[in-house]
Amino acid sequence: MRQWLKLRGEPTYRAQQILAGVYRSGILSFEALTNVPRSLRLALAGEFYLPEAVVEGVSAAADGTRKLLLRFGDGVAVESVIIADPPRLTLCISSQAGCGMGCRFCATARLGLRRNLRGAEIVAEVLAARRILEPEERLTNIVFMGMGEPLANYENLVEAIEVLTANWGLGFSPRRITVSTVGLLPQMERLVRETSVQLAVSLTAATDKLRSELMPVNRRFPLDALLDVCRRLPLPQRRRVTFEYVLLAGINDDLEEARRLASRLRGVRAKVNLIPFNPFPGAAYQRPTEETVRRFQQELLQCGVPTTVRRSRGLDVQAACGQLALGMHAVPEGAAQ
Numbered sequence: 001m002r003q004w005l006k007l008r009g010e011p012t013y014r015a016q017q018i019l020a021g022v023y024r025s026g027i028l029s030f031e032a033l034t035n036v037p038r039s040l041r042l043a044l045a046g047e048f049y050l051p052e053a054v055v056e057g058v059s060a061a062a063d064g065t066r067k068l069l070l071r072f073g074d075g076v077a078v079e080s081v082i083i084a085d086p087p088r089l090t091l092c093i094s095s096q097a098g099c100g101m102g103c104r105f106c107a108t109a110r111l112g113l114r115r116n117l118r119g120a121e122i123v124a125e126v127l128a129a130r131r132i133l134e135p136e137e138r139l140t141n142i143v144f145m146g147m148g149e150p151l152a153n154y155e156n157l158v159e160a161i162e163v164l165t166a167n168w169g170l171g172f173s174p175r176r177i178t179v180s181t182v183g184l185l186p187q188m189e190r191l192v193r194e195t196s197v198q199l200a201v202s203l204t205a206a207t208d209k210l211r212s213e214l215m216p217v218n219r220r221f222p223l224d225a226l227l228d229v230c231r232r233l234p235l236p237q238r239r240r241v242t243f244e245y246v247l248l249a250g251i252n253d254d255l256e257e258a259r260r261l262a263s264r265l266r267g268v269r270a271k272v273n274l275i276p277f278n279p280f281p282g283a284a285y286q287r288p289t290e291e292t293v294r295r296f297q298q299e300l301l302q303c304g305v306p307t308t309v310r311r312s313r314g315l316d317v318q319a320a321c322g323q324l325a326l327g328m329h330a331v332p333e334g335a336a337q
């Protein structure tokens, strides 16, 4: 922005005013930049545009979770979720419209991949969510756990992270941003080298046979290779990789599986986040009982693996993990493009 201003013979301090207007105030048109001259506003409008994520709907769950339906200029829609867990207020955002990864326990997979979101559109999701917050609310954390595989859209993801964390942008600490991946290895290594955000890896099975069934990506990047990379990641001291494990009743939730998981994670600075399956119509799986979840967690803890259980939020409005499907909740299994 400074370079662009310089080329036009404008003072470079205007960059700060313009970026503060775009990111801090969240203006939707350069016309709203009333602190810069009109000629400059017109020039900005002639050369840049501000992608808007239009909030088309907000579904509020009984537990305070809010699911947003957001639409971009070309008609493509995504969902984001605001999760209040005081003192945290987390925004779960999408990196792609739909998803091409085909995880069997996820409603988004059934949509197939529509397209990647651009960096500015990912940022626009955050700006849109901010617009619907109550005056006393402030987002504290951002997680890339909505629709899409963020690392399959690497360049746009990193561009968005730069804006989300920059002082001239939205100013989030990278430690408060988590990127969740199914394990695209080359991009995982790059992300850890190039940013300081937190990494979460969706594991969900402790054998290649089962993981390949549940997550087709495992055929490309099998468990040994994935965990090898995780062992070698240049993580800052005291940082751990979070492994997400979706618990599916009768599929991957017995104690044998917990012990297998613990033994596979040996040598990895790991913590496990268990996600009891969140059902959606037409899903082939069921949620395990609370007792099963508790015993699975206990077993991992006994094996020395720090383990937490993710509370399901927004279940009643299909806003919980794995349920985002643009309201297309009854798409028959196998209908993914």
Ligand code: SF4
Pocket (backbone or CB within 6 Å): 099, 100, 101, 102, 103, 106, 107, 108, 109, 146, 147, 148, 149, 182, 322
């Ligand atoms: S779990 Fe994530 S990566 Fe897998 S299909 Fe769903 S959105 Fe895509």
